[in-house]
Amino acid sequence: MEKTTVVVIGGGATGLGILRDLSMRGVKALLVEKNDLVNGASSRYHGLLHSGGRYAVKDQEAAKECIIENQIMRKIGKSCVEPCGGMFTRLDIDDPAYEELWVKGCADSGIEATPITLDEAFRLEPRLSRKHVKSAYLVPDAAVDGFRMAWQLIDSSKRYGGQLKTYTEVIGFDTVNGELRGVKVRNQFTGEEYEIGCDIAVNAAGGWAGFVGKLAGVEIGVQPDKGTLIAFNQRIVNHVVNRLHKSSDGDIFVPHGSITILGTSSMSVPDPEDTSTSRAEVESLIKIGEQTFEDLRDFRILRTFAGSRPLYIPPGGAVGRSASRGFAIVDHEQDGLKGLFTIVGGKFTTYRLMAEKMCDQICAKLGNNTPCRTADEPLVEEVSQADKDRARKFFPSYGTNLAATRLGVDRFKKVVERLEADPESRELVCECENVTRAEVEEICKDDTSFIVNDVRRRTRIGMGTCQGNFCALRAAALFAELGTEPSAKDSLARMKEFLQGRWKGIRPVLLGRTLRETEMTRSIYELSMNVTGGDAR
């Protein structure tokens, strides 16, 4: 039987943070994830690295945690954090009394909130509503890329011996006399079931933590809370722009590279798998968003998406926006199951702190006294200027930097070697995101690349302006050649699947220029490629 010391359940930011932390402290750990990494709230969110400003009135403990972690993430995660800064703006319809509370709350929490004149606000954010905005402050918010951070957490963990199995679902726990002996899992592709022996297991399954708890016979108060977001195809804002009012729906804009994400809503849902979005949700977000940016409707929407926050509900606790964004650690020895922990709640910004607290308890149990070092050591090394210069011979500097931060030192070097050796590998598979064939080839080899969507998430093919119109065909063809799963060979099915994945997020926002793109998709794939007809007609 396969054996390790700690099994971490769940490949979100928390689980990955725990894997890294344990590995760095010299504890043998293996992470299992039933899907691909960051399949839950760790990628389906607005990508905001909170300054804490949002919690400065309601929850100062969370606010303080945010500002500390924010500073740490900027230091250790340079290539996944965009330090764009944030702005809080109060509109004419917002309560001025709240502004006073907020200013005091920021001061008390240690968040630097600098008041600026309206002229300065409009200079920094020219699209802000001159009609509605009444006051503005700058705060140290930032944008963070959840996908990129996940791959870098893995790279860092692996360097210290951390192990990872994606598409591996937990189906039960092996206990003897109330003591954990192992975790039973199933391979999602082959259906093979087996046990991984361990001393300790951590349930870090986020929105799924309740289901995992049930397998062990313990009750966990987690309420999946769905948030819907909209990705616009332009950089509408230069800063993270927040509404200065009591936290509500649709009041945060976050810039990411060349796009902007507007979010979010808050709706309790029974099933964390529910990532559905609707026209009504989109319309409601736009209606709120255009109070801050009046010309919002003139921007092309790329897509909409949703994720579930795993809100921790202590017995008799509040739900929805009133629920705490704090986190909780439960040692299930109190429920008569020694060796199982659950960590639940919290938010992306504080994932590292959550992991640290969790690992402190685990290490105490294991008698390991090594201190946590995750706040001191960068996730990955920075790509050297020399390697970037080599790459610049083949693609533009913007693309070079994107690829460098996306790939990290080792993979970037290998990709550059491919580019140098094989001229054909220089072609852009995805023009929108500047992804070369060399990168796709390299990522296809990765031990977490099983299906074409895994390659998409790692390279970002299909996630840009054209939403797969051109690269769906290329990705399916390349994956048929390089993919390891037998299903890769069915290129037509994979191509349709790829486009269907994009369609899910496009359908609720099918208006304006998004309609044009869809007409193009259908013209190419239904008329020119006949992927729907083939032999039928």
Next chain:
Amino acid sequence: MKISDVIVVGGGLAGLMAAAVAASRKQSVTVLTYGSGSLPLASGTIDFGSLKNLPAHHPYKKIGVSNLNAAAKFLVDITAQANLPYVVGEKIPVVTAVGTLKYSALVPESMDASQLAGKKKIFVVELAGLKDFYAPMLADNLKKFFPDKTFETAKIDLHLLGGRDITCMDAAQLIADNEQPLANELKTLNATADDAIILPPIFGVMGNFSRSTVQTQIKAQIIETTCLPPSPPGIRLQRAFMKFLQSSGVKFFENTKVVRGVVEGRKVTGVVVENVVREKIFRAKKIILATGGFYSSGITMRDFDNPREPIFDLPVFFPTGAENWSNAQLFSDKPQGFATTGIFTNERLNPIDADGNVLFDNLHVVGNNLGGVDKIFERSAGGIAIASAYKGATL
């Protein structure tokens, strides 16, 4: 000010067709286009869709099948004049870039896959450095349609690789300059008259000259596939039309955005175009509106449940509500609601309102801004475009 017999707004398949038909009937024609039309995006084949059991609101019911046949004949003549022979049939197979077959009614001879009949061995040939064409995938999928034939893939190197990516369009332009390197490479396959060679559409951007030059040196039948845009077969068709329009004295204005009509009661007397300095009016006895659907901005939609025709503000018919707007599956056996959005007309293709009242007697709506059916799902977009254009021009 000079008054044209006909102004055509839009330079896609329907607009070019309408202008050509009107010009062939000795009318003075002015074409106003803003974009490049959708032909560079298209496969160059023209699908008709089914003509049977059509509902009353179907554009074909207003257009009439006789106009479709006349339009097909006209298009075959025009393209033949540009040495771009088209074949006509009910169900002509075409090999797509992904290795499926599609069936079409008007097909460039170079893409007519019925020529694969009787061939024993099929060579699928890709070009080093050309993106978007993957011979192994194509062969793998096409085998399913031809289980009795043997397939072989090959890669030839025409030293296309320069400092950037090469598309089919780039390759077609390079090969049109000199076909011989391609012919020489194909000779090395040693393909016989019993074989066929499938290639991406790279035989030039004008007519069929390049393919003829190569085909005369190769015993095996050469077939072109469809491709991702920009599509040389679509551009060849566009250029065949342009050649005809130029020789017929049609006035063609590019980058000219028509912003509104000049109307007197039920008559349109001209259109206003946007100009850097001041607006300009073009006058005509008859206007053909061929501005296309959502793709070409002939219809726009800024807010849900509110599509608009931006030039004449014509009534636009559309399915209301999110549940009727689109299907959960992008590709399925059901038409997409949003794709039925468009303008309704009478049998003279004049726009009508919800009560059936004609809005303008000398404005004719043709092509993709006609509403009522999902033309992509039906595969009727091409047929409706050329037939409505033919009718609009001959009324």
